[in-house]
Amino acid sequence: MNQRINPESPLLLFALLAGSSLTVMSGAAVSPAMPAITAAFADEPMADFLTRLVLTMPALFIALCAPLGGLLVDRVGRKPVIVVALTLYGLSGTVGLYTDSLTVLLASRALLGVAVGGLMTACTTLIGDCYQGVRRSQVLGLQASSAAIGGVVFLLGGGLLTELSWRGPFTLYLAAFVLLPITLIALRQAPVYTPAQRAEAAARGDQQRPAMASLIGLYACMLLGMGLFYVVPLQLPYRLHELGYMSGALAGAALSVNTVCAAILSFSYRQLYLRFPEWQLLAASFFAIAGGLGLIGAAEGLPLILTGLSFVGAALGLLIPTVNQWLLRIAPLSMRGRIISGSTAGLFLGQFLSPFLSQPLVGLTGLAGAFLAFSALALVVAVLVTVLARRGRPHDPRTDATRGAS
Template sequence: MDVESRQVKVVLLLVSSLTIMSMITISASLPDMTKAFSDVPNGPKLVKLVLSFPGLFIALSAIVAGMFIDKFGRLRLLGISLVLYALGGVSGYWLDNLYLILAGRAVLGVSVGISMTIVTTLVADYYQGKSRQKFAGLQIAVMSIGGIVFITLGGILADISWRAPFLIYFFSLLILPFCYLYLKEPKRDLKAQESQTGIKSPAIIWFVFINVMLMWILFFIIPIQIPFYLKDLGVEKNSMIGLAIASSTFFSAVAAFSYSRIKDKFSFHQIFALGYFLMAVAFAFIAAGHSYFMVMLGMLFAGLGMGIMIPNANIWVMQLAPPEIRGREIGRLTTFWFLGQFLSPLLLLPFLDYFSQSQLYFVISGILIALSLVFMGVYYMNSRKAQLE
């Protein structure tokens, strides 16, 4: 198999696009869903949970999937995960019970936990060095572009009915045959696999995992709460709400396309510092603006920040993880990624009982500035230590 072939890359990128699609495609539907289930106890809170609920099950399934694919191979579970993706995702179109919709979202989460772990591990298996660095940036860029398409389409369909965007999840079935046509199982060192119990990654990998979780806790408030914020500002069209959220993914794609060139000049720590600073600027604009234009400007900076931080985390983990336990470590990365998305509304939305939305965004901006300073501090400490040695 020629891993540099266009077909292999396109299939990997299409499977990758399912990840972002799983979470935010229905974002523009949330306000209308809230009205539809207004008679359900705690209905508004449960509707917001619909968006982030898959994250919990992605987190739970990814770590298990990582261990299984190291032991049994990458592709055996991929087909099953794509079928589950369609079934769990589309179920929301037909279901009238909010709790059953949440159950369907749980199935969707399990499928993404498996498929994302597999595709990210395959990227690490197929590519090395500069090629891996370039493809990781391309992967996040295409995921972001897919997000633009799916969010915009979701916004348009949400103007027809809040149920209509759920039909987009059928897309996974279109990808399924091409996975088996073009992707091949990487060769594995069976002896190394048998003795992998003694193999460990450097301890710093846990620092990366926790940072990824924190990154998503802070960022994921955007697709969850911005639709309601824009409604409060007088924006009525769901398509405009979808466009606002999609714009962040567009600028994320722009930044991710440039990641390889950025990484050539800066360290992992510096890139995280820059990413957090850009996100801090984003939340400050959203908080202070009180207008659709200022929210869009905030989406620009938020997208740029996430666009460099996501591939940065992926490449760092790929570099730290020994090949024998690569699937397990990437499974853990996926777990912390989506655990952050799941925890985001649970940790941040209760503060809206005490703060206005603008005040909450200002607080988040301050936290992001602090994180940026922490990473720059660690970078300078490491630089000084290296000079002394």
């Protein structure tokens, strides 16, 4: 490796966390502007449907293109993918500032998804390269925590800028160009693995492929977990209306409880990782989702709703760093990008599919019934994780503390 590397560089850590936070902005920034965007393109055929794709298009293309990003991360390198992805992010994200074409806007949102898929995969893979064991778990927790906080900041910023114009929130994507020079400097201190080093890792036996069943199981947990989590922002405002709480501001404040709890759990993830095996943390995330959705479905007033939201937020704070830590631990050096790309794809595919899965169930059972049904599904997943993981050889995180294992 280059002798100038310093994985513990605060600037490098900042660049990785900031780059990861930008991925949340793909949808959060423009969400408050959706009614205004629909009004701006009201003369377009199928405007109501097509303008909604402005919000969902990035998630679909992130899921579709993340595997390609993972392949490039392994073949070309982590640094080039981050730099190109940041540049494409800024260029595509700001198209809404000047275009008057809905078709061009939708195409730019698809390109934004391509950029986010590469950026998220490369940043997480580089975290796996730079940090090991307990320190890695801490950084992955910080990554999830910063993304959660960033989501709130970008949502609020998008709302304020929407007051100026529907184009206003698209200025937030200029943040990529601010971050780009900082990242270029920071990446000089990141490790670079050459073909010779990959060959050396292979000779040591570090290149053993992880079991396909493990990968599929972890990807499925990410997809299901995110799909269940996104039932809350999609359906909670309607559930509050059903209970007589009509204020949109109240719905926004209630959802912030979700995000704050996710950020707190992620921030303290290192301490949890030291005390509990990965399978217990993963199972706990689904037990928490089950409890939270069940409380929201059974609630007759705001206190129980808020309690349920805190459970669901805590679940998200456990789910993302646990899946990524588990994948990075079992991924060989030469396959880290491709293996992490599956987590990125599952994360955003769950977001994209959530409305398609939840809305029909709401039509069949009503809002309360849908929340209770999804609670039961999460409970089944939690039990399956517990049973299947215990049949294998669970990783003991205490060995990381003593040996610094990856």
